[in-house]
Amino acid sequence: MTATEDRRSARADTLVDPAPEQARARVAEGIEAGAMITVFGRCTVEYDGRASSTLGPGDRHVMLKPDGSILVHTDEGQQPVNWQPPGCTQEAELDDGALRIRSRRSTPEERLDVRFERVTQVSAFVVDDGSELAISGTEEDLRERILDDPELLEVGFTPLATERQTTAGAIDIYGEDRSSRTVAVELKRKRVGPDAVGQLGRYVDALQRDLHDDAEIRGLLVAPSVTDRARELLERNGLEFVSLTPEPSE
């Protein structure tokens, strides 16, 4: 690849302190070209849809992505203060001499308007991203770890199915213990509270009903740890707990 091609693949077209019409044109071009666009400046924001919100004047960073999403970030917080999900239609226009960026979607009907009192910078980036994220340490990893070595749960445990359906939803691992008693296993990748115990209880109850069988069904919660209240609920409901992390500890 030549240096020229190399630069073209990720060029930045940037305007500093542009006039409103300049800024509007650059944003509109970027939307048209499928670029990733950033606008920094003093603005107000209005949102209306699943909820409603207004945000008075302040300096914010606005990002428009080619997939139709838009993010408004202030100087604090990991989360955007306002946003729209992918699939929205974006427009840049002049509103009484000021840059306004609008995003809309339907189902549900939602609208986001960002009006700039002043634009400090506008950039448009052409993006070339081939790679996908590879992640580990998930609930799926925990499941694989157990299926590779079922006796991590207890001696004689035998998995029979994963994602086994019940009328209350799917059981993560369905199996038998050494005495051929049915075991429903609920997996959580990290420390769990009472909600997970409730989930496991519903599965055990549903199995009990579905199987039309008087035999005891065991419910086993597998996670790195549980909260105190979750442990109380486990005992009260006759459910069990095994401590296990998604990946072997060092």
Add this chain to the structure above:
Amino acid sequence: MTATEDRRSARADTLVDPAPEQARARVAEGIEAGAMITVFGRCTVEYDGRASSTLGPGDRHVMLKPDGSILVHTDEGQQPVNWQPPGCTQEAELDDGALRIRSRRSTPEERLDVRFERVTQVSAFVVDDGSELAISGTEEDLRERILDDPELLEVGFTPLATERQTTAGAIDIYGEDRSSRTVAVELKRKRVGPDAVGQLGRYVDALQRDLHDDAEIRGLLVAPSVTDRARELLERNGLEFVSLTPEPSE
């Protein structure tokens, strides 16, 4: 305010296609100065902490905020592909001639490394954001609506307390019906699934135990609507449902 002061309040210091050392210096200055920093370029990302991930080479947008959070965005998705929450310590350094941005925190121990093969643009923004976000359409709105007019739930309903504590957590609204039977009300601002029914059931059970009383306690779920499975669970557990939205419909 003069034009000069006006510009100082939101100046952008931007470098286009900087050499790695130039980029490192600008990022380091920005961190020191408490600026909001953006870096666009071709990079790889590694994360290790609550989970682990790796991301191969591609063009991405990286934002560092003065509160210690960092976000890595690709050209698609509302969510960052990698991130760190507020409160992390950030560094910019040269790694074998390339810009590397690192973010760390403890409790839990987490680390994010972004290594740039090429930097297309670096910007540092000094932010002045005065305004706070005002939202409506929340669960709090729903509570106020009911307390203003309790008979929206049913004729003769009387609220006695909000956030009443039980051993299973706090009940949104605790009250009595026209026959002086105790009523536990659980509020949800939007359509609910089985999890909310489980929550309400736990509260009613806890109340039954806490009150040492044989009188029937009613459990009332208030939301715009419920899923089919949630309705089944309601009936099975002898719980009730009233349809109500956080704001009066038009």
Add this chain to the structure above:
DNA sequence: ATCTTGATGTCGAAA
């Protein structure tokens, strides 16, 4: 399309 559940969920409040 709706429904269900996981997530490096994040965020805020209370104990």
Add this chain to the structure above:
DNA sequence: TTTCGACGTCAAGAT
């Protein structure tokens, strides 16, 4: 600090 529930949760998979 831990625990708990809300969130315009988001995102992915199943129906």
